Amino acid sequence: MRVIAIAALGLLTACGLPRSGPSKNEIYAGAVERGGNAQIIYVNEHVARAANFSPSYGFSQAFRSAAAVGADEIRPGDVLGLSIWENVDDGLLASLGSSSTQLQEIQVDSAGYIFVPYAGRVRAAGNSPDQLRQIITDRLSEQTPDPQVTVARVAGDGATVSVMGKVVSQGVFPIERPTRTLSAMLAKAGGVAIEPEVAVVTVKRGGESGKVWLTNLYSSPSNDIALRPGDIILVEEDQRSFTALGALGGQTRVPLGNEMINGVEAIAMVGGLNSNLADPTGVFILRDEPASVASKVLGKPVHGTQRFAYVLDLTRPNGLFLARDFLIRDEDTVYVTEAPYVQWQKTIGAITGGLSTANSVENLSN
Template sequence: MYPSNKTIIKTLLLTVLLSGCAIPGSHISVDDDESNQSQDNLEAKVNVYPLLPGTIAQFKQKEITSQSNDLLDTEIQQYEYRVGVGDVLNITIWDHPELTIPAGSYRSSAESGNWVHADGTIFYPYIGIVKVQGKTVREVRADITDKLTKFIESPQVDVNLAAFRSQKVYITGEVNKSGVLPVTNIPLTLLDAVNQSGGITDNAAWAEASLTRNGTTEQISLYALMQQGDLTQNRLLREGDILHIPRDDNQKVFVLGEVNDPKMLKIERVGMSLTEALAEVGGINEYQADATGVFVIRSTPDSDDGAMANVYQLDVTEATSLALGTEFDLQPYDIVYVTAAPISRWNRVISTLIPTISGFNDLTEGVNRVRSW
């Protein structure tokens, strides 16, 4: 779940506040219009976690490993297609050609077969109306055989699907050929559907696919399935399923503050670490940055403790500390902020005040000259 615009604005405000609290122990209060509180302590709004050798492991995302999927294997082994409205059945009664409509030279089996009507039935000679909807081919065969025994001794009945038209799944989003795929007597898995759709595009957020079934949506990681071999992400698709693969527009992080080239970065398919993000912007500004104040601000709109964000702090006073940053994976909409050194902030304040002071001095000198006249 991505943060709302309001949450992003609050987090950006928090980023500005952090620019003034790089000194350990400092506190800044902010206004909160929504809660009608004029002063709030920053500590009440965020959870701060230092990234240290002893703590970095708890913030590292769970490693994806290759896994089998015994449940899926069982589903595939037990899979049987069930006839639906619009399907076409091809029914053959051996040694009784008068009951078998030949396809002929000009008509296919799909055109000459037994169409399943809207009420889920077909008509067959002698036995009349036969209910077939929701039944497997074996069940339809047994039913027709049983009914024909009243007219034919030991009938040899063969039933198969000439056309699969009743059940479909939908593939949308960032695949090379989005559209509709039929559900047939061959089990169709999620991975099969992606491959039959031409694979994913370069702009796919393949770690955040969604599968919607009967009004319920679950997140699927195609990255884990296709690149890491985690078969637990695979699913046997059923009638009406919708597989959506979104664009990677949300896969962005913001690197701000005292870095050499502050900008927005796009998270690559395999992810992005804190150290990689800092490298992408040319590293920190060694003359103005406070090396103890490399922060990652992550909004937490659904936090149980009511915190606005989690803040992760990395001290890169020693260059070797950047190795810890390689173990910390960034998430969409993270804000990486490098604070300014205290002396740099003081210089900024002075430089901001100089025009005002100069203007005041010029005005004072002018007044004094008038008075001397």
């Protein structure tokens, strides 16, 4: 029997036992100090403060400072209709016996101009219909007494924006007097078609873009930016998440939403530590840190993205407080190692199980 036990132990040592992932010592072996490429950092108050960098959403000053456009402003491509009345029997434009002239379907060219007989090439884009009316009236007044002019937009919505993504009604919408701001335009599109807590709104303007949480759009007036012609508004569901692995109540990918989630909450969200397996001294937060944050944590300048394995020891007097202060970020991996005795239990169980099987075989053979 002793020979069988020794053989079983040798076999287990050679092949290894099933487990949920690397042990604490195996992770430590990958530290920079031991020739690896990961910074193994125990979390203390300094580390918790330095690492609590969270990329924030928001609009740049260029977006925030843009003024609202005139809802009735004429744009290139618009089609206008002009009516001109002259206070003479034989006017410049009117036919004999008529005092008015109708000029329909005058399209504003790509440069923003229209041509009006006797008034010449007139800048239309950037003016409201009433401003254009006054310009044409002034020019015609030099050739016919007291002309009366009206200007109307026949076709074309003037300034428009595109609304796409997770909204009730996608489409191209005009910037009208009630829809000059981002929140009003989203309402015009029927609102978002997903839970507001996970909705992210992106506005693309030329070569720039900015994004904001939908909830922050309504809670902060400065995020309710004025829209500009050609803006693209995209509503998406936030994809930020962290991954939970190891000796936890569950192993899964967990969405972050727009909440600030700390280490304790992250563990609780997957069912907490597995009381039969977990080592509370071996809670690791694995992430790639940008150079700016890594320099603050290490207290020395570094260049390039650094791999970090933050260690949370929940058995320390303030371990739970530090875990509560340590924020989880997008693409983090929360990994909990198994307690050392677990492997011993598995080894002993495998050996005793092997011995029982051997005894059964021996009894059968006898």
